[in-house]
Amino acid sequence: MNTMDENTMDKQSSPKSSLFDGWNAPPNLVTYSRIVLVVFFLTLDILAGAWGENNLTMRWVAAVLFIIAASTDKIDGWMARKYNQVTEMGKLMDPIADKLLTCGAMIVCSAFGELGWWVTILFLIREIGITVMRFFVMERPGGKVIAAAWPGKLKTVFQCVGLSMLLLPFWSLGNGQATPFWMTAYYFLTYAIIYVALVLCLYSGAVYLYNTFVAPKRK
Numbered sequence: 001m002n003t004m005d006e007n008t009m010d011k012q013s014s015p016k017s018s019l020f021d022g023w024n025a026p027p028n029l030v031t032y033s034r035i036v037l038v039v040f041f042l043t044l045d046i047l048a049g050a051w052g053e054n055n056l057t058m059r060w061v062a063a064v065l066f067i068i069a070a071s072t073d074k075i076d077g078w079m080a081r082k083y084n085q086v087t088e089m090g091k092l093m094d095p096i097a098d099k100l101l102t103c104g105a106m107i108v109c110s111a112f113g114e115l116g117w118w119v120t121i122l123f124l125i126r127e128i129g130i131t132v133m134r135f136f137v138m139e140r141p142g143g144k145v146i147a148a149a150w151p152g153k154l155k156t157v158f159q160c161v162g163l164s165m166l167l168l169p170f171w172s173l174g175n176g177q178a179t180p181f182w183m184t185a186y187y188f189l190t191y192a193i194i195y196v197a198l199v200l201c202l203y204s205g206a207v208y209l210y211n212t213f214v215a216p217k218r219k
Contacts, residue, residue: 025089027086031093031097034073037072038104042105045108049112050112051114052169063164066101076094103123103127106120106123106124109166115166123201126205152200155197163194
């Protein structure tokens with residue numbers, strides 16, 4: 001048996017990497033806990049009502065939970081890279097956790113009239129489309145989970161910052177008086193950040209499509 005035959009047998013006998021390999025790695029456990037936080041956040045946000053008018057305290061708590069859940073995104077990624085625990089499950093679940101958090105928040109905000117439905121719908125089309133594409137790529141021979149690229153990561157940062165600002169009920173600090181200038185500027189900046197996130201959302205979606213279907217054919 002020559003060397004080529006031995007190498008061929010080694011490749012055939014070596015087990016194929018599974019999506020569930022390393023599912024219980026510490027970075028993945030952080031991701032799972034973030035998904036649990038999403039459930040608590042959405043529950044409190046809905047019960048608090050539009051702009052927190054039903055229960056202002058509940059709205060503050062919901063906003064803080066959103067910020068905590070969004071911040072832990074960097075923790076699991078940092079842990080995975082530092083301790084060499086990057087897994088296919090992590091690359092799949094991390095962006096899904098982000099989408100559950102941000103898209104869930106946007107749907108509730110739109111239902112309460114705090115954010116235009118057209119913004120949320122465009123985000124949903126992109127996010128659902130990219131998620132379906134990830135599963136499609138995984139099912140192909142030799143397919144692997146597509147990791148988030150920098151435009152998508154930047155989109156997530158702007159989206160989380162904008163939604164955090166929108167969720168924090170700073171309107172309550174006006175004490176029922178005429179809207180102060182700082183509050184007008186605050187919400188103008190809030191929506192501007194969300195719109196920047198929308199532009200990055202659409203751009204990063206186009207980058208994913210190009211890297212998946214166009215770039216491989218050019219090689």
